Amino acid sequence: MTTTERTAASFFLPSEEPLGLINADGAPVAEPALEMPADDVLLRLHRAMVSGRRFDAQATALTKQGRLAVYPSARGQEAGEIGSILALRPQDWLFPTYRDSMAVVARGVDPVEVLTLLRGDWHCGYDPYRANVAPQCTPLATNTLHAVGFAHAAKTKGEDTVALVLLGDGATSEGDTHEALNFAAVWQSPVVFLVQNNGYAISVPLSKQTAAPSLAHKGVGYGMPSVLVDGNDAAAVHAVVEQAVARAAAGGGPTLIEALTYRVESHTNADDASRYRDRAEVEAWLTRDPIARLERYLTDRGLLDDAAREEISARAETEATSLRERMNTDTVLDPADLFRHVYAEPTAALRRQAEDLTAELSLGAEE
Structure with a gap:
């Protein structure tokens, strides 16, 4: 980053209105700051969002059936989840939250x-390095x-x-985010912060979390460029x-991106969203559906027809069926797993705890 860039307010400040490339009606928008992704990328975004929504619906159903302990739905946030993941290179890393299962699946897990x-079997059921x-x-x-530390180490190496x-x-109200943003800006760490502003931190609306004009504006105080984008526009997010x-x-340092979107479902299956928001609010956001928006754009351009839509939907259904069948089995759990993968070399205290549990289980089996 040059000295001129650092002193130019426009370099840090986000736009007054969210950047977008396709509006809610599926029509293209002229945005000088962004380039429309190639047609093949748009088609990949659409396919992945359809599959992601079907996965999300299936996971929600599995929760109701008792196969999952909890599930935080990302319905309505497909553009942010998929648009960002498909913009990564193979060597880049994703640091997701509990609501980003759709994004993790899109990354290939x-x-x-x-x-x-979310089933309660492991803290992490996949190999992060794969x-x-x-x-x-x-x-x-x-x-x-975690992301800033990892990225800074990669840069150092x-x-x-x-x-x-x-x-x-909600995470922007935590001190950890402040520390991460500050460190990344000072050390010019190669990190992209994507805030999916879905309106609520469980039941707390954004208006009760910050008085800033937008969450993107927070980047100015840390000295990093900030972007406000329509989080329901997959093309723009990408x-x-x-x-x-x-x-x-390229060594330009971090960026803070706020993607304006909406959490259509409750926080989790344990939450009753009707206690803190009106149905009319939800209905209004449904008219800005990210999948329908991209579908209209692709259809109008002759890139998507009924046959293609049916094929994409059928494939998503096949994936959901496979997930349902593989999840509808009882997991055989080994209590000793509680002590595995905690330390490379188990501590004396951990070994004693493992021995105590083994003895307790043996006693129970005898009785």
């Missing part, structure tokens, strides 16, 4: 392995620190790696994240 955490996806983070904002960290609006990744990879 087996859906059953993704849901292992798809460059860190364990899903349940505590708010701790993944921001001379590796061409960018970290994309996903967080919600373009913005791709720009930020390229900038970080």
Whole structure:
């Protein structure tokens, strides 16, 4: 980043209105700051969003059937989830939250392995190094620190790696996010912060979390460029994240992106969203559906027809059927797994605890 760039307010400030490339009616929007993704990319975005929504619906159903302990739905946030993931390069890393199962699947992780955490079997059911996806983070904002530390280490080692960290609006109220943003800006770490502002931190609306004009404005105080984007426009999200990744990879440092979107379902299956928001609010956001928007654009351009839509839907249904069948089995759990993978070399205290549990289980079996 040059001195001129650092002193130019326009370099740091987000736009007054969210950037977009396709409006809610499916019509293209002229946006000088962004380039429309190629047709093949748009088709990939559409296919992945359809599959992601079907996965999300299936996971929600599995929760109701008792196959999952809890599931935080990302319905309505497909553009942010998929648009950002498809903008990553193979060597880049994703640092997701508990609501980003759809994004983790889109990155190439087996859906059953993704849901292992929410099933209650493991803290992380997949190998992070296989798809460059860190364990899903349940505590708010701790993944921001993980992402910055990882990215800073990669930069120190001379590796061409960018970290994309996903967080919600609620996570921006945590001190961990402040520390991560500040460190990343000072050390010019190759990190992209994508805040999916879905309106609520459980039941707390954004108006009760911050008085800032937007969450994107927070980047100004840290000295990093900030972008406000329509989070229901997959094309725009993809373009913005791709720009930020390229900038970080070239040594330009971090970017803070706020994607304005909406959480259509409740916080989790344990939440009753009707207690803190009106149905009319939800209905209004449904008219801005990210999948329908991209479908209309692709159809109007002759890139998507009924046959293609049916094929995409059938494929998503096949994937959901496979997930359902593989999840509808009882997992055989080994209590000794509680002590595995905690330390490379188990501590004396951990060994004693494992021995005590083994003795207790043996006693129970005898009785």
